[in-house]
Amino acid sequence: MILSGWGRTTPQACRVSRPRSEAELAARVAEGGLIARGAGRAYGDAAQSAANTVDMGGVNRMIRFDADSGQLVAEAGVWLADVIATFLPRGWFPAVTPGTRFVTLGGAVAADVHGKNHHREGSFGAFVDWIDLMGPDGTVRRLTPGDDLFRWTLGGMGLTGVILRVALRLRRVETGWIAQRTVVAPDLAAAMAAFEGNADALYSVAWIDCLAQGAALGRSLVMLGEHASVAALPGVRREHPFTVPARPRRALPFDAPGFALNPLTVRAFNEVYWQLGKRKAGPALVPWDAYFYPLDAIGNWNRIYGRRGFVQFQCALPLASSADALHELLKVVSASGQGSFLAVLKRFGPQAAPFAFPMEGYTLALDFPLHGQTSALLDRLDRIVVAAGGRFYLAKDARMSRETLWQADPRAAAFVELRDRLGLRAAFASTQSERLGL
């Protein structure tokens, strides 16, 4: 069947199987060249292998929950959305969540996804107590943070084995609401100052107008958040603190035509968003779904970019060179007019796992519809990041060259060395790992 990433730029005919037991899965592993696929939310070709893709969607049972420690043990195909649906009404929420809840636990571990609290608490892996990992010989090992292979599996993109089960610590919350405070930052320096000045906020993230130029370059709406206490809710909400108003779910029933998103419409959108956002400056109570997952309310939002799909660009920049590199990246993007309206800026805390994406500094995420000029623009952005000592997020990557990865990420050599040493390279491979020489 034809598989592609969420960006829809990497369609490929793949042999897909859906093993029902560990024995069936072990037989697939023995065939080699295997990659496990979760919800298919990686943007590029990270979860597809022409010869041997394993759909983990059927491996999705919850096993047990300890209401004292908040530890949930579940099979790897369980979605974060299921975890929230099951446990938010009981007062628990994922400690780290990416910008969509339609990801599997296995995928979240493999990409070591980060959330708006990375600067304070680290990425998904920081809350994983153990994983069960099937190795190249089909045996299953329970790995804890003390194990080398556990740490390389975080951000290892499924290339260290098949993640079968995850023990995850959830966070206790009093309500389903986020106390949000929006800081209006008229330029990049103000946005970065807002992050640095609010390092104690649990959540922080900025929408950045990547088309603003001149003195307004990098103008942003920095959104800070904390889980709201029951006492912070208006009286009528206190009785059912986990209930938030239902959001209408919309879906794009068809691909938008290619011209729907053009520099003009995106520029207009960004201007309107900025003007509206400025008025929302200050505190507000926001439902959990609107705060963490604004795009989840629109099914198949990836279709807005039309049939050809879109690519994501997300880099991490070291703190020391962040200001200059961000300035340069935004100048190139705004001058090109190829901006996206989903541009996100965020402060990262330090790197934890040896091959994880985040590093102490800043991350910038942009998306671009795929067409002729995009490729040259992305190559320019790549070079700025490499020169600044930054690196790229493999869960978003669909098109990076092998040279770029190896220049940006010297850790790749150690990762490949580990894969060779443990005999993982023949057993586990994705289209992405082949492209990047991992």
Place this chain on the structure above:
Amino acid sequence: MTKGAVLILGGRSDIGLAIAHAFAAAGHPVMLAARGPETLEADRADLALRHGVTVTLHAFDALDTASHAAFVDALPSLPAIAVCAVGAMGVQAKDEHDPAAAIAVMRANFEGPATILAILADRFEARGRGTLVGISSVAGERGRATNYIYGAAKAGFTAYLSGLRNRLAKQNVHVLTVLPGFVATRMTAGMDLPARLTATPAAVGAAVLHAVERKRNVIYVKPVWRLVMAVIKAIPEPVFKKLKL
């Protein structure tokens, strides 16, 4: 408010489990019945953990019809709702020349389901309330060369459900016939099913819950199937017999 328990016969099947999830999510305790129920422990734990309802496992062999009355007696309580998701596809091309295999398909899709529902119907009738759900098939609406053994058994089951509904309508016992159409399950894995006509097990679960709550009589999970089957049933036999379907 506690809701009545739902008994799922054929609790290992994808459709049976999906129906269990739909009812558990709506607050119904679940009894999962299947052969070798101990191997369903992971599914039991998942249902209980996700939905916060009591879930129990029970040994049930649809083909061992002599044991059915004792099976019902051994349940912790008489369920409010019983869903029969028992079935077996068989391999038509082989079974049509192998009487023993054909009999097994007929028994799994008709004799076994009819027997257990007969016993439950009497108990529900005596109690004065209850809901029986039979998962039958559009394959029972008209026999086709490619699956007429399975189709004939399902046709028998559909007629049986219809008669049961007629008999029990005045006794406050409701009977629902479900004709799922194509469903992406283990039973159909590897078959090339048209996406527009194919439902997920979860969609079947949601449709069954909805239909039970609304006391519907016969449902197609995907409404388009009503049209498809109307067309198939309208084709004159002289034409139909020459078609490859």
